[in-house]
Amino acid sequence: MPFIINSTEINGLPVTTMGGCGSFSVQKTFDCGQTFRFYPIPQEKIQTFFPNSPSIYAVSGVALEKYVMFAENPLSQGEITIINASPEECLSLWVPYLSLDIDYDTIDRFIECALPTEENRAVMKNAVACGKGIRVLRQDPWETIISFIISQNNNIPRIKKIISALCIKFGKETPYPGTYAFPTAETLCQSGIDGLADIRTGFRAKYIIDAAEKISSGEIDLAAVRGCASFDDALAMLTKIRGVGPKVGSCALLFGFGKTEAFPIDVWMKKSLARHFPDGIDVTRFGKYAGIAQQYLFYYERYLGGEFTSAAQ
DNA sequence: TGCCAGGGCGCCG
DNA sequence: CGGCGCCATGGC
DSSP states (O other): OOEEEEEEEETTEEEEEEEOOTTOOHHHHTTSSSOSSEEEOOHHHHHHHOTTOTTOEEEEEEETTEEEEEEEOTTSTTOEEEETOOHHHIIIIIHHHTTTTSOHHHHHHHHHTOSSSHHHHHHHHHHHHHHTTOOOOOOOHHHHHHHHHHHTTOOHHHHHHHHHHHHHHHSOBOSSTTOBOOOOHHHHHHHHHHHTGGGTOGGGHHHHHHHHHHHHTTSSOHHHHHHOSOHHHHHHHHTTSTTOOHHHHHHHHHHHSOOTTOOOOOHHHHHHHHHHOTTOOOGGGGGGGHHHHHHHHHHHHHHHTTTTSSOOO
């Protein structure tokens, strides 16, 4: 379990460093397509916080209605620095958000030996090694539903651009000026489909409004979805929303509802499964960790496909 | 220019 | 049920 190493103040912001984060990787966790609201911080800006540490990688963004930066130094494994967070907020908010309260080493070993053949296990061992440090975030359920509706038949840079525009236009400004929380269902409901026109969501606009209506009216109860013991029943509740099918629903359940048994299959995963498991794969063998195995395979496929050779957006 | 992007819907056999 | 064209938009 993570523990506080120290806390201070830099550039007028609270800065807290935590140890005991295991293999956690900021870079991989925020570049594996599960959240669209974080961006790498330019090196010049990082230098204003850490003038004597040239190798630090950091991202910034808004989650839980707070603007925050996560920084890691590759030379200090298991240690991260969170900017604009007190020690109390780190332990009560960001440790759960980052899933740092979960023992991933044990999960990884399980994933590596869950499949029936030696060839299958070799694939998973490589995928786990490649994606080591990824954590499945515990994001806001409503935000993941809208985010993955927007993601359909779309690419990651444009998804990020659309969600950013959505938050700037409709989200409440956080205490950190110029940054915005994800808009509420009620706000989007009120804006109507016309209000979304300049966000350029295209054919997805009607899906967003339908989700906002069904959720703000209580027709779909997100707490009930979360509390639902059956994964299939939870998915059935979400797919009542227009534009939410098996893939979008699975992503929301995995990234926003803590349903780690979800195994979303998109175009990357289809390529991955065809490449590594031509004879098929029984994902139920991963049990409640199927979603984490999926994240490793997804990241591995993008790695093999050369997605990471150019600088991240 | 045409193709593709963390898909889903409607329609068709 | 499985396959297929379509849906908006922008980057390459």
